[in-house]
Amino acid sequence: MKTPNICQCVIASLLSVTAASWAQTSVGLGRVDYRDNCASCHGASGKGDGPLRSFLVRPPSDLTTIAQRNGGTFPREWMAEVIDGRWSGDGGPHGSREMPVWGQEFKARAMTRPGDSAQTAEWSARHRIESLLRYLETVQQP
Ligand code: HEC
Numbered sequence: 001m002k003t004p005n006i007c008q009c010v011i012a013s014l015l016s017v018t019a020a021s022w023a024q025t026s027v028g029l030g031r032v033d034y035r036d037n038c039a040s041c042h043g044a045s046g047k048g049d050g051p052l053r054s055f056l057v058r059p060p061s062d063l064t065t066i067a068q069r070n071g072g073t074f075p076r077e078w079m080a081e082v083i084d085g086r087w088s089g090d091g092g093p094h095g096s097r098e099m100p101v102w103g104q105e106f107k108a109r110a111m112t113r114p115g116d117s118a119q120t121a122e123w124s125a126r127h128r129i130e131s132l133l134r135y136l137e138t139v140q141q142p
Pocket of ligand 1: 033041056058060061066098132
């Protein structure tokens, strides 16, 4: 039997550490982004009881029961579209939707960083939405 050399072992363990911290960072990023951008309406715990609630016509959704309301599975792609908002056909800030159009918002914020191309900004917006989804999955009630 051929034993793996030390180098292969080191690479393998480096890769697994990177993969683990990547996943962690993502949920962590989502949590921070949630606190900074979403908690004002949806509440610190996601129950829809943020301080801006009383100023809105439509109550912000309870984000901890998304899976529950969807037969026990978290509808990832659908929620990605709801959060992004650019393809919802719901008219954005001037339509019936009261939720900010986060795809546009995150992209616009990334575009203000010097040297960032539209493509990098798009990637950054999607990455943030992906992190938010990962975080939201962790707050779902059974
Ligand atoms: C200005 C208040 C406000 C902010 C800030 C806000 N939301 Fe919302 N959100 C709402 C409202 C109101 C709804 C209900 C649907 C509507 O308005 O059309 C909603 C709906 C949602 C839904 C759909 C839930 C479901 O069950 O269908 C998701 C997911 C969501 N918001 C995620 C987020 C995330 C993630 C952020 C932060 C990046 C955020 N929201 C920030 C007001 C807000």
